[in-house]
Amino acid sequence: MRFNIGDWFASVIDWMLANVGWFFDGVAWLVSQIVGAVEIVLIGLHPFLIIALLAGAALALTRSLGLTLFSAAAFAVIVAMGLWVESMSTLAVVLVSVMFSLAIGIPLGIWAALNNTVSAVVRPVLDLMQAMPVFVYLIPAVFFFGVGMVPGIAATIVFAVPPAVRLTELGIRKLDLELLEAAMAFGAKKGLILKDVQLPLAFSSIMAGVNQVIMLALSMVVVAGLVGAGGLGGVVVQGVAQLDTARGFEGGLAVVILAVYLDRVTSGARSLGDVLRSRRAKKEQRAAAATAPVAAAAG
Amino acid sequence: MSAAPVKAPAGDRGDAMNTEGPFIRVDHLTKVYSLGKSARLGLPGRRSQAKGFTAVDDVSFDVKRGQIFVIMGLSGSGKSTIIRMLNRLIDASDGSITVDGRDVRSLPPAQLRAYRNQTINMVFQHFGLFPHKSLIDNVAFGLKVRGVDRATREAKAAEALTLVGLGDRIHAMPDQLSGGMKQRVGLARALATDAEILLMDEPFSALDPLIRKDMQELLVKLQRNFKKTIVFVTHDLNEAMYLGDRIMVMKQGRNVQTGTALDLLEAPADPYIEEFVAEVDRSKVLTAGMISKDPDPGMAAAAPGVPARSGHDAVRVSEATVLTELLPLLAAGTERVEVVDEHGTPVGHVTAETVLAALAPKEYSHAL
Numbered sequence: 001m002r003f004n005i006g007d008w009f010a011s012v013i014d015w016m017l018a019n020v021g022w023f024f025d026g027v028a029w030l031v032s033q034i035v036g037a038v039e040i041v042l043i044g045l046h047p048f049l050i051i052a053l054l055a056g057a058a059l060a061l062t063r064s065l066g067l068t069l070f071s072a073a074a075f076a077v078i079v080a081m082g083l084w085v086e087s088m089s090t091l092a093v094v095l096v097s098v099m100f101s102l103a104i105g106i107p108l109g110i111w112a113a114l115n116n117t118v119s120a121v122v123r124p125v126l127d128l129m130q131a132m133p134v135f136v137y138l139i140p141a142v143f144f145f146g147v148g149m150v151p152g153i154a155a156t157i158v159f160a161v162p163p164a165v166r167l168t169e170l171g172i173r174k175l176d177l178e179l180l181e182a183a184m185a186f187g188a189k190k191g192l193i194l195k196d197v198q199l200p201l202a203f204s205s206i207m208a209g210v211n212q213v214i215m216l217a218l219s220m221v222v223v224a225g226l227v228g229a230g231g232l233g234g235v236v237v238q239g240v241a242q243l244d245t246a247r248g249f250e251g252g253l254a255v256v257i258l259a260v261y262l263d264r265v266t267s268g269a270r271s272l273g274d275v276l277r278s279r280r281a282k283k284e285q286r287a288a289a290a291t292a293p294v295a296a297a298a299g
Numbered sequence: 300m301s302a303a304p305v306k307a308p309a310g311d312r313g314d315a316m317n318t319e320g321p322f323i324r325v326d327h328l329t330k331v332y333s334l335g336k337s338a339r340l341g342l343p344g345r346r347s348q349a350k351g352f353t354a355v356d357d358v359s360f361d362v363k364r365g366q367i368f369v370i371m372g373l374s375g376s377g378k379s380t381i382i383r384m385l386n387r388l389i390d391a392s393d394g395s396i397t398v399d400g401r402d403v404r405s406l407p408p409a410q411l412r413a414y415r416n417q418t419i420n421m422v423f424q425h426f427g428l429f430p431h432k433s434l435i436d437n438v439a440f441g442l443k444v445r446g447v448d449r450a451t452r453e454a455k456a457a458e459a460l461t462l463v464g465l466g467d468r469i470h471a472m473p474d475q476l477s478g479g480m481k482q483r484v485g486l487a488r489a490l491a492t493d494a495e496i497l498l499m500d501e502p503f504s505a506l507d508p509l510i511r512k513d514m515q516e517l518l519v520k521l522q523r524n525f526k527k528t529i530v531f532v533t534h535d536l537n538e539a540m541y542l543g544d545r546i547m548v549m550k551q552g553r554n555v556q557t558g559t560a561l562d563l564l565e566a567p568a569d570p571y572i573e574e575f576v577a578e579v580d581r582s583k584v585l586t587a588g589m590i591s592k593d594p595d596p597g598m599a600a601a602a603p604g605v606p607a608r609s610g611h612d613a614v615r616v617s618e619a620t621v622l623t624e625l626l627p628l629l630a631a632g633t634e635r636v637e638v639v640d641e642h643g644t645p646v647g648h649v650t651a652e653t654v655l656a657a658l659a660p661k662e663y664s665h666a667l
Contacts, residue, residue: 181388182427186441186492187416196443200431 105164171205
């Protein structure tokens with residue numbers, strides 16, 4: 001005997017389309033508005049201005065001159081290949097997907113870290129989301145949102161949320177028990193412990209999650225090209241369809257450049273907290289050393 | 300979170316000062332862990348019926364205000380569990396805990412937080428310092444929780460750090476410090492809140508012996524000024540006897556014996572304690588105050604601080620003097636050494652005879 005699990009799933013989708021279709025239409029409209037707004041900024045401004053901004057962000061977040069120069073040069077290569085508009089369109093889609101994934105994933109991760117029941121429920125769901133082949137999401141996504149970039153973003157979010165949840169939960173749960181006891185022993189409320197102890201110490205792990213989310217979102221770009229998301233995915237899909245090696249390679253190279261840039265910048269940002277803290281500590285130490293003789297002289 | 304609740308315990312303190320009852324009273328305290336948990340932790344011990352693993356079994360004790368009460372035992376004896384039940388980091392299964400007349404076990408969440416913040420602070424074995432906060436922010440944490448404004452709490456924290464000898468490093472980060480220094484910060488953090496009770500969970504066991512000795516001396520010095528009520532957990536009997544006004548020896552969750560260092564040395568309740576006591580260097584643990592005989596009637600009548608006799612034969616020592624330091628005096632032919640307390644009031648006297656008797660291990664005194 002055969003269980004028609006697939007049929008059952010399909011009928012759930014049909015029911016949702018028939019009854020809450022208006023909801024998905026609204027979401028589709030909202031998401032495309034947001035992506036459109038980001039695109040207007042990224043494409044509307046002069047490429048060199050954007051390159052300067054991206055390189056500046058790299059410098060601010062990683063404090064690495066080498067990476068800054070590399071990003072400027074790599075983006076110039078994209079401009080030279082004539083793929084600037086497609087790259088920025090892809091970047092807009094990635095940024096919006098990442099924003100939604102983090103907005104869902106990080107709070108869910110915090111909740112799962114603080115509540116064992118939530119954790120137990122969330123874990124198998126995340127396994128399912130991550131292990132299911134991504135194309136499978138695309139089919140209902142197209143039903144819900146039509147063709148274009150919105151189903152691409154929806155599928156990307158489903159695929160990219162798990163690491164945000166997992167690494168946030170892990171970062172909070174791996175906190176030294178004694179530190180948690182110390183915070184509790186001084187009578188701190190749960191909210192203060194979270195804000196003052198758990199989240200700052202989980203920062204590096206959460207940023208590793210952000211990095212993973214970005215890389216997964218970017219890896220979905222080409223797949224999303226299949227449902228007409230455009231951008232670099234469209235370029236690659238077009239190259240494949242027309243057996244155009246040159247075009248396909250150029251599209252692929254632009255994806256790689258975006259990936260390397262986003263990866264290095266976000267993994268550099270992981271340690272930024274420590275860098276800033278030790279810098280501030282040194283500064284205050286110096287300030288204290290400078291004022292001490294003055295105070296002594298005054299006293 | 301205003302300044303108002305901060306004042307409440309200070310008022311209670313004044314009232315309670317008059318009554319000389321126990322400050323902390325623990326009755327029939329029991330903690331049973333569910334079996335799943337004890338299996339995971341791999342703790343040794345008995346199981347009571349089908350309930351689970353009994354970490355603490357019907358323990359009662361009380362602590363007077365200003366005392367150092369030491370809970371001594373090997374690992375797994377339940378001493379850390381007891382100390383955590385006092386501030387309810389662990390909830391007791393049975394029994395009662397009364398601090399300053401309040402039933403700790405029935406405090407609702409908000410009052411429990413206030414109790415932890417204002418009445419009872421804790422110092423941890425591995426220091427429990429927040430690695431992302433500078434020393435001053437670590438020490439000011441309790442006051443931040445209390446809602447004290449930044450300038451006030453930083454001034455208070457800097458003061459506490461100065462007390463423990465780290466006044467010049469207030470902006471350093473914890474990972475820049477050695478173990479001993481970290482524990483000084485842990486101590487400063489507990490002092491900064493002005494809580495009356497300090498729970499110390501093996502605070503010096505992670506330190507090397509020389510630093511440990513320094514820290515014990517620092518604690519004694521601070522205690523002389525602050526007169527906190529301290530519940531101190533250790534597995535080191537020498538430490539217990541050096542610091543403890545009273546000592547409770549634990550074995551497998553049970554209270555084996557409670558008494559002063561002298562009680563444990565003179566009358567060990569069972570072979571387990573005898574074994575421990577055999578390791579102790581009596582000459583460095585026993586003090587003049589512990590073994591002194593009743594004060595001379597003439598001496599007792601004298602006003603505090605006024606020498607009762609003409610100086611030539613009145614050799615005086617403080618009651619905290621350990622016997623090692625008395626030996627040279629006795630060797631020099633002094634027959635009688637007067638023992639005085641910190642105000643100079645005579646509390647008794649010792650002779651070569653009493654000192655030697657105290658130093659003699661118990662077995663030999665039987666033989667005679």
